[in-house]
Amino acid sequence: MKPTKAGQTVDLEPLRRVLEERFRPRDYREAQELVVGACQEAQRLFGWVPPEAAQLIAEHLGVTTNRIYGLLTFYADFRTEPPGRHFLWICHGAACYVAGAGRLVEFLQERYGITGQGTTPDGALTVHVFNGCLGVCDLAPVAQLDHHEYVGLLSLERLQALIAELQGEAQTEAADGSTE
Structure with missing residues (x-):
């Protein structure tokens, strides 16, 4: 839905x-x-x-x-604001932090105003930065997209490209009138 x-x-x-x-x-x-x-x-x-x-x-x-x-x-799992079309969980645990997750978090804050959890203004993406561990520290910094796809070795450039891709999908769906 x-x-x-x-x-x-x-x-x-x-x-x-x-x-x-x-x-x-x-x-x-x-x-x-x-x-x-x-x-x-x-x-x-x-x-x-x-x-x-x-x-x-x-x-x-x-x-x-x-x-x-x-x-x-x-409870962190409840949302009191509409979620984006996609979810991106960014690990900010020790291994990911040392590998550069801090730069990713700074970018999200500067570009979108997302500090710990928030949605891009176009509604394409809800980001959640958490101090947990996704269990794939060898790919740090790592994120999880839509609760199942891991994005490892996540550089700032790769994060920007991923967000641009997801925003492009959202714009295409809006233009086509798609709902899913």
Whole structure:
């Protein structure tokens, strides 16, 4: 499913149906336990958790929107902004840092304003810089594209070419009216 974008009208009916069918708390304590699952459903449906969906979840479960946003901002896997068409995870662990990942992070900040996580202005790419390890340190600095393809020995030039390629795909799809 193509993620909804910021400013785009969100059809909450699919989420409303899922909440009615699967998230029916008997009391406040049970409602608290269902918050994570309800937010996961919203993200599955929309690609992120739009404000309207957070409000609907809060109303349905009888919890505050502060509770919902506290959870959404605590867990790194939840998105409160629309994601890009592609995901790029850049390793900033010790081996990758020593091999030059710091220069890549500086470039992303200078060029796109992305400090730790963010999306390019055209929506082509969401970047997440993390201090973990992808387990292929011999290819440092390394990144993972769309959760499955590794891009190793990632130089600044190679990163720029990759971003340009992904932005070109997004422009072509927009011109063609493609959705996937």
